[in-house]
Amino acid sequence: MSNNDCGYERMCWTLIVLAALALSVAPGCNVERRKSDAELGLNPQQAAGRKIYDHDCDRCHEPYSTKGKKGPGLKGMFRNKYLRLSGLPANDERVSDIIRLGRNEMPAFSQTLSQRQIEDLMAYLHTL
Ligand code: HEC
Known part of the structure; x- marks a missing residue:
């Protein structure tokens, strides 16, 4: 295995891990996001x-x-x-x-x- 292959492989894994993290965190953010008083229509x-x-x-x-x-x-x-x-x-x-x-x-x-x-x-x- 050349140095180059190793670099690509590592980059691929990094991307996969980042994508997985993004997917697992994003929906949680939406649920947790706090609505403003205006969005809730509060007087x-x-x-x-x-x-x-x-x-x-x-x-x-x-x-x-x-x-x-x-x-x-x-x-x-x-x-x-x-x-x-x-x-x-x-x-x-x-x-x-x-x-x-x-x-x-x-x-x-x-x-x-x-x-x-x-x-x-x-x-x-x-x-x-
Ligand atoms: C330290 C925690 C704590 C704080 C702070 C607190 N509560 Fe409670 N509350 C409880 C617990 C525990 C119960 C359940 C009491 C029981 O055993 O019936 C309860 C019960 C209630 C109930 C009755 C719910 C039911 O289904 O019977 C209401 C309404 C309520 N709280 C409103 C409030 C409001 C409004 C505030 C803020 C001013 C507040 N509580 C602050 C712990 C807390």
Whole structure:
């Protein structure tokens, strides 16, 4: 085998590996890409609620998936009659109670969020 063959062979393998990497990473990027507030069609109150969500809820709850993190995913939470995990009615009263008082492993937010912030957050949760 000449030096030349070896060089071509190595280049081929490098290309194959790069192509495989590109294929395996590209679809994942699309799924993970974060949509802007405008793309989600959020009004200013809902966008303010999304900021609070990102800061206080996102580490435990997926907003656009039903997949669980530390807590259940919240996608479509107000579209069902009952909350998926607890089975409580999916209405503003119950959900704001859960946020203010916490529940089992979930911390309470009545000390960290104002009434106004909870209202903004609720407006955003209704868009999920
Ligand atoms: C430290 C992790 C953590 C954080 C932060 C957190 N949660 Fe939770 N949340 C949980 C867990 C765990 C549960 C399940 C409680 C139970 O056992 O019923 C839960 C339950 C819920 C439920 C009821 C879901 C159901 O199907 O019954 C809602 C709604 C909810 N959380 C909303 C929020 C919102 C909104 C925030 C941000 C203000 C938030 N959570 C912050 C962990 C968290």
